[in-house]
Amino acid sequence: MYHTWMRYFTPSPVHHRLGLVCLGVGLQHGALPTVGPRTLDHHVAVVVSAGAGWYRGADGRRTAVTAPALIWLTPGTPHHYGADPGTGWDEAFVDFSGPATATYTELGYIEPDRPVVPLSDAAPARAAIARIARAARPGNPLLEVETGAAVHELLVALRRARADTNADGDPVLAALARDAFQPLSVAEHAARHGMTPAELRTAVRRAAGCSPKDYLLTVRLGRAKELLAATELPVSAVARRVGYDDPAYFSRLFTRRVGTAPIRFREQQGRSVPGGWSQRVPDPEHPPTIPPRSV
Numbered sequence: 001m002y003h004t005w006m007r008y009f010t011p012s013p014v015h016h017r018l019g020l021v022c023l024g025v026g027l028q029h030g031a032l033p034t035v036g037p038r039t040l041d042h043h044v045a046v047v048v049s050a051g052a053g054w055y056r057g058a059d060g061r062r063t064a065v066t067a068p069a070l071i072w073l074t075p076g077t078p079h080h081y082g083a084d085p086g087t088g089w090d091e092a093f094v095d096f097s098g099p100a101t102a103t104y105t106e107l108g109y110i111e112p113d114r115p116v117v118p119l120s121d122a123a124p125a126r127a128a129i130a131r132i133a134r135a136a137r138p139g140n141p142l143l144e145v146e147t148g149a150a151v152h153e154l155l156v157a158l159r160r161a162r163a164d165t166n167a168d169g170d171p172v173l174a175a176l177a178r179d180a181f182q183p184l185s186v187a188e189h190a191a192r193h194g195m196t197p198a199e200l201r202t203a204v205r206r207a208a209g210c211s212p213k214d215y216l217l218t219v220r221l222g223r224a225k226e227l228l229a230a231t232e233l234p235v236s237a238v239a240r241r242v243g244y245d246d247p248a249y250f251s252r253l254f255t256r257r258v259g260t261a262p263i264r265f266r267e268q269q270g271r272s273v274p275g276g277w278s279q280r281v282p283d284p285e286h287p288p289t290i291p292p293r294s295v
Contacts, residue, residue, distance in 0.1 A: 002030025002088065007136040008095070015144040019100035022147035025132045029090040034082030042097040043110065044073035045158060046081075047129065049122035051089025055081040057115055065089075068122035070158055074112040092129045096151045107209030109159045118163040125161060128154040170207040172200070173215065180219040181243040186212045221257055224250075228262055229269040235262045 006026030015021050023042055029050075037056075048067045055063045055071055058078045065071065065081070067089060073079055083089040104110045111117065119125070128150050135146040176189060184192075189212060190200035204212045220242040227238045239250035255261045260268070 002028065002032045004028045004032070005133075007133075009136075009143065009147065011144045011148070015148065016098055018098070018145065018148050020096055020098040020148050020151045021144060022094060022096050022132055022151050024093075024095035025129060025136060025147070026091075026093045027129070027133060028092075029088065030083075031085050031088040032083045032091065034080065036080035037078055038080075039076060039078045040073055041075050042095055043075065043101055044093055044095050045125075045154060046071035046073065046091060046093045047119075047122050047125045047158075049090045049092070049126055051083055051087050053081065053083040053089050055079065055116050063116045065116055066118075068119040068161075070117040070119055070125070070161075072111055072115045072117065074110070074115075077112065077115075079115070092126055094129055094132060094151060094154060098148075100152075104155055108206060109155045109209075117158075119158070119161045120163045121161050124157040125154055128157050170203075172203045173207050176204070176212065176215060177219050180216045181223070181241065183243060183245075186216075189216075217253075217257065220244075221254060224254060224262070225258075225265065225269070228266040238262065 004026065005028070006024060008024040009022060011021040011023070048065055048069045048071065050067045052067065053065045055065050056079070057063075071081060083091070101110060105112065131153070132147045132150045135143055135150065140146070172193060175193065179189065179192070186200065187197050190197045193200065195203070200212055204210065204215050208215050210218075224238055224242045227233055227241060228235075231238075233241070235251060236247040239245075239247045242250075244250035244253075251262055254265075258265060
């Protein structure tokens with residue numbers, strides 16, 4: 001016995017220009033019929049939150065699937081999978097497409113070469129899929145935008161839930177961020193971790209989807225923006241604070257990467273804050289109460 005619920009959508013060409021569109025959503029459980037062999041022209045994320053089964057790809061090899069797990073179905077890839085007939089499984093799936101899938105693949109959020117991915121927890125991904133299912137109500141005027149936004153959220157939730165991801169953050173990235181403002185080369189950063197530069201590049205590419213140099217630059221420029229917006233430090237002092245002894249080089253780099261010069265950025269964003277910005281992240285669901293003004 002099994003239970004199946006699914007809905008399919010046909011977003012317009014305008015919605016496709018948003019980058020990601022949801023083409024369908026389904027919630028199923030039990031001893032489901034096998035799927036395939038087949039080949040699709042779009043992506044599908046299949047989240048298995050309970051039970052077990054199997055997956056077979058183009059190479060013909062059979063891979064065990066044990067919940068919690070993710071099955072990636074990617075365009076043009078033959079696949080065949082199913083739940084164990086004895087145990088069945090609890091499955092939720094989302095069909096999606098759009099030009100942003102190429103970027104998510106480049107960043108490592110979608111992994112065509114690893115179709116079965118163990119997860120540490122399926123609940124966040126199921127929550128994102130549940131939002132898509134609720135948006136599928138008849139007559140919802142925001143259907144395409146609401147479901148497309150939830151696909152972005154789903155990809156982030158799946159990336160965070162990979163079993164090989166540290167729930168407290170990647171220790172290599174944390175160390176790079178901590179040391180980002182020191183005048184260290186990539187090779188010197190690698191040596192601090194007992195790694196070769198190639199090993200560091202592989203670790204950072206897998207965790208952040210970019211090279212160590214780009215990751216360090218992102219951290220440095222983010223801090224530079226904060227200093228420009230929240231302090232009155234000269235640009236030369238900001239440059240030194242984020243690891244650049246040559247203010248002219250920093251200004252050129254900032255302008256090329258940000259799209260505007262440091263001084264112009266300060267004019268647009270600057271707001272002097274005595275003592276700097278707070279490092280405490282507020283809870284958006286429980287903002288501090290501002291007392292009413294006394295008359």
